[in-house]
Amino acid sequence: MTVLETKPGQEAKISIELRDTMPAGPGNARISFETGIPAGPATVAIPASWIVR
Amino acid sequence: MPTFTGSTPSRPSNAISLGAVYNMDSPTYTLRVRSLSDKPIEVLGVEPNDDSVFRAKVTSENPNKTSWKVDVTIQPGLTPQTITKTFKLLTKPELPNSTVYLLGTIRGAVEVEPSGLLPFGLVDHGRAALRQVTITNKNSSLPLAIQNLRVVDARGQVIEPTGDPRSRNPRSPTTSA
Numbered sequence: 001m002t003v004l005e006t007k008p009g010q011e012a013k014i015s016i017e018l019r020d021t022m023p024a025g026p027g028n029a030r031i032s033f034e035t036g037i038p039a040g041p042a043t044v045a046i047p048a049s050w051i052v053r
Numbered sequence: 054m055p056t057f058t059g060s061t062p063s064r065p066s067n068a069i070s071l072g073a074v075y076n077m078d079s080p081t082y083t084l085r086v087r088s089l090s091d092k093p094i095e096v097l098g099v100e101p102n103d104d105s106v107f108r109a110k111v112t113s114e115n116p117n118k119t120s121w122k123v124d125v126t127i128q129p130g131l132t133p134q135t136i137t138k139t140f141k142l143l144t145k146p147e148l149p150n151s152t153v154y155l156l157g158t159i160r161g162a163v164e165v166e167p168s169g170l171l172p173f174g175l176v177d178h179g180r181a182a183l184r185q186v187t188i189t190n191k192n193s194s195l196p197l198a199i200q201n202l203r204v205v206d207a208r209g210q211v212i213e214p215t216g217d218p219r220s221r222n223p224r225s226p227t228t229s230a
Contacts, residue, residue, distance in 0.1 A: 001204070005199075008196070014186045017181055028206075031171065032204075034198075036195065037193045039076060040190075047170050048170070048184070049171075050182070053178060
């Protein structure tokens with residue numbers, strides 16, 4: 001994962017790479033992070049899914 | 054007969070749309086009630102006015118009581134959702150149609166795109182796939198600071214980054230393999 005603050009304090013981009021060593025089949029995970037802004041929400045969780053064939 | 058001036062009506066047909074309301078904000082919207090004739094009209098208040106989200110305050114705009122303003126303040130709460138409010142203007146003389154509909158959409162001060170599932174879709178074995186999440190600070194005076202970034206798999210186990218250890222708590226551009 002790579003975090004880039006594109007506009008410091010205002011905007012950030014997280015690049016998430018599914019690695020080439022992932023085994024075949026379906027998979028899912030949850031990506032979470034804190035924003036530093038109470039009730040902004042303070043914590044964000046994003047589900048991710050994939051199928052390696 | 055009074056007229057209501059505000060944003061473009063949307064839903065129901067005569068509803069006044071307040072647009073997006075950010076959850077760390079407390080905006081006030083002004084609606085105006087005007088007499089279209091020379092006869093004065095008195096706006097005594099609104100009913101009900103005991104809502105924890107919407108609160109209205111009525112004031113006269115001129116001495117001859119032909120124009121009134123209704124300031125509606127919103128305390129939106131924290132949960133992103135659509136909020137609606139219906140209240141009746143109490144007027145003298147009483148008007149046949151004095152019901153006001155308001156609606157707004159509460160948004161978090163931080164917006165994430167995509168907001169739901171991050172789909173990688175079908176990925177060929179042996180090939181990497183890259184997706185991006187954008188986080189935007191829409192309305193907070195506090196700075197956005199991404200911290201404690203982590204990935205948890207379906208079994209609840211934390212997937213540790215295998216590259217640069219700084220990516221476990223990134224504050225600056227870092228990369229993990």
